[in-house]
Amino acid sequence: MAAIDDGLDDARAAALFGVSTKSIGRWRARRQAGGDEGLLSGTPGRRPGSGRFLTESEEAALKQTIIEFTPDDLGLGGLLWTSRKVDAFIKVHFKVRFSHGGLIKLFRRLGLSFQRPDRRAREADPEAMAAWTGQEYPAIRAKAAAFAGGRDAMCGRCRIPCETRHRCVSIYDGKPVGQRLQDLSPK
Numbered sequence: 001m002a003a004i005d006d007g008l009d010d011a012r013a014a015a016l017f018g019v020s021t022k023s024i025g026r027w028r029a030r031r032q033a034g035g036d037e038g039l040l041s042g043t044p045g046r047r048p049g050s051g052r053f054l055t056e057s058e059e060a061a062l063k064q065t066i067i068e069f070t071p072d073d074l075g076l077g078g079l080l081w082t083s084r085k086v087d088a089f090i091k092v093h094f095k096v097r098f099s100h101g102g103l104i105k106l107f108r109r110l111g112l113s114f115q116r117p118d119r120r121a122r123e124a125d126p127e128a129m130a131a132w133t134g135q136e137y138p139a140i141r142a143k144a145a146a147f148a149g150g151r152d153a154m155c156g157r158c159r160i161p162c163e164t165r166h167r168c169v170s171i172y173d174g175k176p177v178g179q180r181l182q183d184l185s186p187k
Contacts, residue, residue, distance in 0.1 A: 053096040062090065063110045083114060
């Protein structure tokens with residue numbers, strides 16, 4: 001600023017400092033308004049929370065709603081909160097729209113996260129599943145390993161044990177697995 005005070009014009013000062021002439025004009029105005037302290041920069045960037053669409057009280061209300069109610073209770077259908085359902089709720093009650101990324105940031109700020117539900121059939125029998133994975137599958141795997149001479153006898157393309165006689169090409173000799181099994185099976 002001393003060079004400007006000594007009479008350096010705005011264009012030369014801008015070239016000297018590597019800024020625009022507009023910046024030189026702003027510096028001059030800030031110095032006139034607040035003296036040398038007026039030239040001190042504050043914290044760069046926006047203030048935390050300045051770009052938010054919802055106030056802190058609205059965010060707290062949203063969090064409480066998501067925790068205490070299901071979407072079905074509020075007429076949105078279903079039992080799980082999805083990003084679309086949260087966005088629909090916010091649009092109706094707070095008159096604001098969020099992008100998907102904005103919703104993710106909002107949920108992080110609230111200490112929440114979208115969860116994927118377990119995808120299980122309603123008819124699934126946990127006892128039968130445990131028996132299959134604990135007894136039947138190891139027996140099938142052992143049988144396949146014995147058939148392959150101790151090697152893993154799973155097909156590399158479809159991961160089905162070779163003794164199931166599917167038509168995929170064997171990873172061991174290039175023949176169709178069904179043909180290979182017919183060649184090797186006792187008559």
